[in-house]
Amino acid sequence: MRIIANGACGHMGREIVRLAEEGYRGGELAAAVDAYGKGEGVLADLHDAPEADVIIDFSHHTAVGPLLAYACGRGLPVVIATTGHTEEERELIFAAAKKIPVFFSANMSVGVALLCSLARQAAAVLEGADIEIVEIHHNRKVDAPSGTALMLADAVREARPELKNHCGRSGQGKREQNEIGISALRMGGVVGTHEVMITTETQTITLKHEAYSRALFAEGALTAARFLQGKGAGLYDMRSMIGESGGAE
Ligand SMILES: NC(=O)C1=CN([C@@H]2O[C@H](COP(=O)(O)OP(=O)(O)OC[C@H]3O[C@@H](n4cnc5c(N)ncnc54)[C@H](OP(=O)(O)O)[C@@H]3O)[C@@H](O)[C@H]2O)C=CC1
């Protein structure tokens, strides 16, 4: 499986390049691409990349338009791992998935897929509970709240469709009953921590996932790239990959 790594010079991109060079999941590096072309052997333009079987994108959400135009033009499957997309960018992703296989997930770890499932379950069982999500990331992160926090809120909403996201809290006014509170902390080198608290008047369930290494997400992305091989056009996610019903497929 020949991989084009987009955003190859970033923190995640470097992990993808390393794993592809090590042959993880039968991967092989076709090209390392980064818009700002830093470093030896790094291409600045996707159009200069050789033949490949998949693109893995850990660049920036604004890259998604040109990236998908290129992937659709070549009929190449693509793993989109970036977060912070605008509604227009999400529409581009959904439209591209009608033409090519697209794997789209804000978190490539199986542990977080499980966390989503547990949060959905806890929200369904503890009727009327207050639900708060806290996410912690390194001080370089540009988007808040994290894509994973938003994904967790979506999972909760499957059990409680009436709930709306309430990002950050300050000033006057009580907590509304119909909200999912989402708080973002940015500090040091934290790789990624997500906590969902489901609280009634008499008890709290706390569900927590902590990522210790970016290798976790990179391994998940290469597994997703392998999963896309031979698949038809469509939108895939961690849920479809682990065979859980209700996935994006
Ligand atoms: N789905 C998942 O499991 C995970 C998702 N992520 C997401 O992946 C993305 C990258 O994270 P991270 O590696 O920490 O970020 P970095 O900033 O370290 O890396 C991003 C790289 O992409 C480059 N880049 C920026 N804009 C563009 C563009 N328009 N086109 C192509 N390349 C571009 C950057 O260049 P420059 O530095 O010059 O700006 C940089 O080299 C984020 O959206 C993050 O939220 C991260 C971890 C896990």
Ligand SMILES: O=C(O)C1=N[C@H](C(=O)O)C[C@H](O)C1
């Ligand atoms: O930017 C990051 O680093 C991460 N971003 C993803 C997100 O926004 O959820 C996933 C992971 O937590 C790391």
